Amino acid sequence: MRAFFTAICIGLEGCDRMTPNTGLDNFERKTKLGVHTQSEFRIEGVVMDTVVESKATLKTPAYAAKSAKSPLAPFTIERRTPHPHDVLIDILYCGVRHSDIHQTRDEWGGSIFPMVPGHEIIGKVVDVGTHVSKWKKGDIVGVGCFVDSDRTCVACRAGEEQLCEGGMTLTYNGYERDGKTPTYGGYSTRITVDENYMLRIPKGIPLERAAPLLCAGITTYSPLKHFGLKPGNKVAVVGLGGLGHMGVKFGHALGAHVTVLSHSPGKRRDALKLGADDFIATKDEDIFIENAARFDFILDTVSAKHDYNAYLNLLHYDGIMVLVGVPEEPSPLSAPSLIMKRRTLAGSLIGGIRETQEMLDFCAQHGVAADVEVISIDKINEAYERMLKGDVRYRFVIDLASLK
Ligand code: NAP
Numbered sequence: 001m002r003a004f005f006t007a008i009c010i011g012l013e014g015c016d017r018m019t020p021n022t023g024l025d026n027f028e029r030k031t032k033l034g035v036h037t038q039s040e041f042r043i044e045g046v047v048m049d050t051v052v053e054s055k056a057t058l059k060t061p062a063y064a065a066k067s068a069k070s071p072l073a074p075f076t077i078e079r080r081t082p083h084p085h086d087v088l089i090d091i092l093y094c095g096v097r098h099s100d101i102h103q104t105r106d107e108w109g110g111s112i113f114p115m116v117p118g119h120e121i122i123g124k125v126v127d128v129g130t131h132v133s134k135w136k137k138g139d140i141v142g143v144g145c146f147v148d149s150d151r152t153c154v155a156c157r158a159g160e161e162q163l164c165e166g167g168m169t170l171t172y173n174g175y176e177r178d179g180k181t182p183t184y185g186g187y188s189t190r191i192t193v194d195e196n197y198m199l200r201i202p203k204g205i206p207l208e209r210a211a212p213l214l215c216a217g218i219t220t221y222s223p224l225k226h227f228g229l230k231p232g233n234k235v236a237v238v239g240l241g242g243l244g245h246m247g248v249k250f251g252h253a254l255g256a257h258v259t260v261l262s263h264s265p266g267k268r269r270d271a272l273k274l275g276a277d278d279f280i281a282t283k284d285e286d287i288f289i290e291n292a293a294r295f296d297f298i299l300d301t302v303s304a305k306h307d308y309n310a311y312l313n314l315l316h317y318d319g320i321m322v323l324v325g326v327p328e329e330p331s332p333l334s335a336p337s338l339i340m341k342r343r344t345l346a347g348s349l350i351g352g353i354r355e356t357q358e359m360l361d362f363c364a365q366h367g368v369a370a371d372v373e374v375i376s377i378d379k380i381n382e383a384y385e386r387m388l389k390g391d392v393r394y395r396f397v398i399d400l401a402s403l404k
Contacts, residue, residue: 063377064184064187082128089193091190096117098387161197230255238262243324247299293316293319
């Protein structure tokens, strides 16, 4: 109970704040002590906990985009010194995702600049706050797409923090729970994170190959599990990029018959090497007739506008198509594509902390990891251009030693 109230109060500013949804006389009283703030957490007048938060910060080298039109360039950010429930992480590797490009170029709107992207973070714990119980110095840990959530809503209580009703706190391009402190991502040498929003990286997964699991991995693992992919099911993975190549690996490891649908005919050999049983080049439109009603499940990872109806028609009756790719432009949907064979069209967003840990443990058990090309941070702008041309097998990962 005490830990729960401490947890929901940490990070909030202001004095004598009522804790939400309890109906009790619970509040936090803050007293400023130079660079420290002392907070008392009370329930019905009784002091349940007292914590001292430092206001000191750590100057941290990073790479940032200053606007939607500027390339990424060296930049210095401030990281908070660990609060009682925080962990300070020395970042070793950070994956580079297509969404990093979407957001640094403001393709989805609402980008916050300067922006330090990166939310496939692997690092080593170098310091822990006074109340941290789960982690110790030297632990190898991961941080994914979010670093906080409201912790009280139905989704958070169900361990689906990514669907938080109060909105998850994005690892970058977001604001902390105070609504005003910008969050900065993993294109930097260290990060301070609440102990409840970190993952344990199991032994046996090479660290640079573990980084993409924190986004590409969970984004493809979660829908396959949630929508009940079964051994022997025929699954099509549409788009063989960062997400798609993980979809193939998970589909194979889960015992499904995996087909890759790709607009790049040159990826056939790679697809089969990654574990696919079949490959279909989608440039030839006849394939949509030849393969009608062939699949039980389609995982669509494509980042560009395409015709959903054409792909839905490849589903058997009662088949499920799950969208994880986020094209910039909307695409029309024709009702008969769903109605005529009682098909389901769904979407899926990353995964919660519990399921992400399950996915990492699954990877260690089944020898699954991302295929990566490690780069130094000064190659990041070139890497973005190469990603846009599909010239990466299959994820760039930044070695942060290059920024230290
Ligand atoms: P990526 O590595 O660039 O892969 C995207 C793939 O889409 C490409 O490899 C390509 O595969 C296919 N593609 C690209 N342009 C195409 C076109 N014009 N027509 C048809 N296919 C095309 O990107 P990623 O990192 O895998 O991310 C994929 C998408 O998922 C992005 O939109 C990203 O923002 C989104 N995403 C969503 C979530 C979530 O939680 N839902 C999480 C992470 C990322 P082929 O060459 O094989 O056709």
